[in-house]
Amino acid sequence: MSSTPELQYRKWLPYWAVFQADMHQTIHTWAYRAWLVISLMVLAGFFTYKVGAYKEAGIIQPGSAFMLQTMRYTILGCFTLVVVLTAGCISSERGTLADSVLSRGISRYQYFLGKLHARIVTVLGTFLFLGIATIVGCRFFLHEDLSLLGSAVALTAICALLVTVVSCCVTVSAIFNSTAISIVSVWLLLLGVTLGLSYFPHVHLSPEVTLQALPHMIQGEYDPKNLLRLFAWAFGISGGVSLVGMGWFARRDI
Numbered sequence: 001m002s003s004t005p006e007l008q009y010r011k012w013l014p015y016w017a018v019f020q021a022d023m024h025q026t027i028h029t030w031a032y033r034a035w036l037v038i039s040l041m042v043l044a045g046f047f048t049y050k051v052g053a054y055k056e057a058g059i060i061q062p063g064s065a066f067m068l069q070t071m072r073y074t075i076l077g078c079f080t081l082v083v084v085l086t087a088g089c090i091s092s093e094r095g096t097l098a099d100s101v102l103s104r105g106i107s108r109y110q111y112f113l114g115k116l117h118a119r120i121v122t123v124l125g126t127f128l129f130l131g132i133a134t135i136v137g138c139r140f141f142l143h144e145d146l147s148l149l150g151s152a153v154a155l156t157a158i159c160a161l162l163v164t165v166v167s168c169c170v171t172v173s174a175i176f177n178s179t180a181i182s183i184v185s186v187w188l189l190l191l192g193v194t195l196g197l198s199y200f201p202h203v204h205l206s207p208e209v210t211l212q213a214l215p216h217m218i219q220g221e222y223d224p225k226n227l228l229r230l231f232a233w234a235f236g237i238s239g240g241v242s243l244v245g246m247g248w249f250a251r252r253d254i
Helices: 013-026 030-057 063-086 091-100 108-141 148-175 179-197 207-218 224-251
Strands: none
Touching: 013 108, 030 063, 030 108, 063 108, 063 148, 063 179, 091 179, 108 148, 108 224, 148 179, 148 207, 148 224
């Protein structure tokens, strides 16, 4: 007699399903595609201008200056698209959330973590792709005056700030029902925190302080202690904010 195959219960399978579905949904949104297309167009335009100036006029174009301009654009410009991309990940599904997702054997903790991790992976993956493309372009087409290790450190520092922003966005999205209110609340929160941190420059978490340190990081001049402090603060705040959002989402009505 053939025995019936034993069914295996995979505890984190619902989390993985939400993770995959949210990543697929994110990369097909207009905000994500606009971020990617605009960033690639800006990079291509900058490279064309810099290389053309060197070929025609013989003006040396330092790669560190170009890398710094690109990172400043990423921090100041892309944060807006990151907020739009992530602040509505949960609030936009309020109408069908209880029936379509939470009634299928997935806990709210797994749903929240799946959304959070999918947005972090998508945002960081796209940013690292653009950053690595910039580094490669600088090495091949511009004057080589940047440090590969320093550029990697600078990318990692910005990634730490992006993780903090995404965590705040997903948490606020889990608290409020409206996507518009979530976006406004995230901006007010980020502006308030940035203004407050500007009075404590020794914390090294303010984007302004990070921007000021980027030229030295790119050229390989950085303080490992300050970087460790930045990572500790960024991931500590991200973890704390995520725990608050997950706990709030688990206890509220959908």
